[in-house]
Structure formats: structure tokens, C-alpha cells
Amino acid sequence: MRKLFFAFLILATNILQVDYSYAADIQVITSGAFAEALKQLVPEYEKQSPNKVIISYGSSMGAAPDSIPSRLAKGERFDVLILAAPSLEGFIKSGDLRSGTRVDLVASVxxxxxxxxxxxxxxxxxxxxxxxxxxxxxxxxxxxxxxxxxxxxxxxxxxxxxxxxxxxxxxxxxxxxxxxxxxxxxxxxxxxxxxxxxxxxxxxxxLPQEAQKTVLFSAGITSNTQNLDASKDLIVFLASTKAVDTIQKAGLKPALPAIPW
CATH class of the missing domain: 3.40.190.10 (Periplasmic binding protein-like II)
Known part of the structure; x- marks a missing residue:
């Protein structure tokens, strides 16, 4: 009976033990429009996930040393890019981002x-x-x-x-x-x-409606990521109803898109 008790105790311990071996450090670079919302959302994401998010910043376009195109050209590695949709599409065409991973997160005015x-x-x-x-x-x-x-x-x-x-x-x-x-x-x-x-x-x-330019800001996963599943998990959170209040407070309009995977 004593042996049976200890066997049951070991089994129960193994069942209750949480496996964090799959936790990942997700490297994200975002342009300015989504930066404030992302800073607020990351702690909420990390409460529900073992993954950690490391944020970098850069503009969607241009030749400035810290722009996203310049940093990618220098060989910096990221898992997720968040930037203006037209620029993101350019990275998909160039092969820097995986085809089929674009998710529109917000509309920005x-x-x-x-x-x-x-x-x-x-x-x-x-x-x-x-x-x-x-x-x-x-x-x-x-x-x-x-x-x-x-x-x-x-x-x-x-x-x-x-x-x-x-x-x-x-x-x-x-x-x-x-x-x-x-x-x-x-x-x-x-x-x-x-x-x-x-x-x-x-x-x-x-700006008045006649002068306004609404820009979609989208997320995509890099072709050389080593954290594909974790990157998808983060993007799903950012595009979900859980993120809506924070996104709206940041002056953005949530897109709430269908997820392509």
C-alpha cells in the first residue's frame, strides 16, 4: 500500500508539473505607430505565456541607420516585424518575411x-x-x-x-x-x-477626412526565425479582442482580422 501511495504521488507530481521547455525569446521590431500599444501589451501577453518579448524600434522605411530596412540590411535578426502594410509587403516580396504570415493589426490615422x-x-x-x-x-x-x-x-x-x-x-x-x-x-x-x-x-x-491617410500596420514573421510557433502565438494575441482596449487608448483602430494559419 505504501509503495502504491508513493507511485501515485510521483504520477501526480509529473502531471501537475508545468513544462516551460518550449519558452522562447521573441525578438520584435516595430515602427513608431504601434510602439506605444506594443509596450503596453507585452506585459499582458507575458502573463499568459512563458515566452518573453524583446522589443526594438525603427521606422517603416528610409535609410536612417535605425530604420527597419537598414537594420535588416545590416544582418540584424528578428522574429516578428510590425510596420506599415505597404513596407511589410515589400519584405514579403524580397523574401525577408514568410509568405502567408501577414496579419493586419491596426488602422492608424x-x-x-x-x-x-x-x-x-x-x-x-x-x-x-x-x-x-x-x-x-x-x-x-x-x-x-x-x-x-x-x-x-x-x-x-x-x-x-x-x-x-x-x-x-x-x-x-x-x-x-x-x-x-x-x-x-x-x-x-x-x-x-x-x-x-x-x-x-x-x-x-x-487631419480632416479629405486630407486623411489611413495606414494599416501589420505584423509578419521573418523567414529566418527560429521561433515560428512562439511568433505566431504573439501575433494571435496582438490581433485578438484581448488587445482592443489598449490599442484604442493608444490612438489606433483595431483591425481584428482572420488569422491566416
Whole structure:
């Protein structure tokens, strides 16, 4: 009977023991639009998973040393990329990301800030936005997806490219709101989720609908990942209803897509 008891005890211990041998360190690099949401979501993910998430940051495009394209070109290894969907598609075509792993996480819109306490121009209409741009002595905008749209599409559409060439400049490797906060620009434009977390500025609103550019930000898994299952698990969490409240508080709109695997 005593032997039977100890045999049962050993069996029960083995059943109850949690196997963490599959835990992985997931290397994620994200562009700025999803950065704040990801920082808030990772602790929640790690509460429900043995996996650990290591976050790096870089812009979706451009040749800045810390941009995602530059870091991949230098041979840095990541498991998951989160960036503007058009740029992510480029990485799928180049073979850097696995085909069939794209998951759209959020939709992001553009907005503007001024230095805290400064007068807030009304940008709720196209005319108001144009006046704000023309009246600003200096304008800052992102060197990533939103800034490319401003300089190559919106400014020409509004007929103010010549004036903006004199007063507006791209910001590399830094948040636009940080430039405005220290007084190096009167007006700053970027994705709303990249503007809201920065102290020292006042958010003045989203661009009017006629000027707005909604950008999808998506996740994909790298072709050389050694943590495929863990990477999929993280993306499923980020795309789930569990992440909705945090995503919305960060100034983003959850996509809640169907998962392709």
C-alpha cells in the first residue's frame, strides 16, 4: 500500500508539473505607430505565456541607420516585424518575411500637435489645415509613411509644395512631437499614436477626412526565425479582442482580422 501511495504521488507530481521547455525569446521590431500599444501589451501577453518579448524600434522605411530596412540590411535578426502594410509587403516580396504570415493589426490615422500652451490652429477643415501650414514658421513631419504621403501627395494636392519646401522638414530617428516639444518646430504631423505619448505638446486633432491617410500596420514573421510557433502565438494575441482596449487608448483602430494559419 505504501509503495502504491508513493507511485501515485510521483504520477501526480509529473502531471501537475508545468513544462516551460518550449519558452522562447521573441525578438520584435516595430515602427513608431504601434510602439506605444506594443509596450503596453507585452506585459499582458507575458502573463499568459512563458515566452518573453524583446522589443526594438525603427521606422517603416528610409535609410536612417535605425530604420527597419537598414537594420535588416545590416544582418540584424528578428522574429516578428510590425510596420506599415505597404513596407511589410515589400519584405514579403524580397523574401525577408514568410509568405502567408501577414496579419493586419491596426488602422492608424494622422494628426498634428503644437508646443504645450501654444495657440491651437483649427485643422478640422481643408481650408483651416492649409492656413495652419502656411502660417507656421516651421513644420515637422515624419520621414516614414505619413511624411511621405504629406510631401508627395497632400502638399501638391493643396497647392502648397513650394511654400512647404521652405518651412517643412522631415524628421529622422526621432518622434515629431519631441521636435515640437523643444521648440524646433511650430507644427508637427505624424500618426496620432506616435504623437499622444510625448509630453510637452498639445494634440490639436486629426487631419480632416479629405486630407486623411489611413495606414494599416501589420505584423509578419521573418523567414529566418527560429521561433515560428512562439511568433505566431504573439501575433494571435496582438490581433485578438484581448488587445482592443489598449490599442484604442493608444490612438489606433483595431483591425481584428482572420488569422491566416
Amino acid at each position: 494622422m494628426g498634428a500637435v503644437v508646443k504645450a500652451g501654444a495657440p491651437k490652429p483649427d485643422i478640422s477643415t481643408m481650408n483651416g489645415l492649409k492656413l495652419a501650414l502656411l502660417n507656421a514658421k516651421s513644420v515637422a513631419y515624419s520621414a516614414s509613411a505619413s511624411g511621405v504621403y504629406l510631401s508627395t501627395e497632400l502638399f501638391p494636392k493643396m497647392g502648397i509644395s513650394e511654400q512647404m519646401n521652405k518651412t517643412a522638414r522631415k524628421i529622422y530617428s526621432e518622434r515629431v512631437a519631441s521636435v515640437v516639444a523643444r521648440g524646433d518646430a511650430d507644427l508637427g504631423f505624424q500618426q496620432v499614436s506616435e504623437l499622444l505619448p510625448i509630453p510637452g505638446v498639445d494634440f490639436i486633432g486629426e
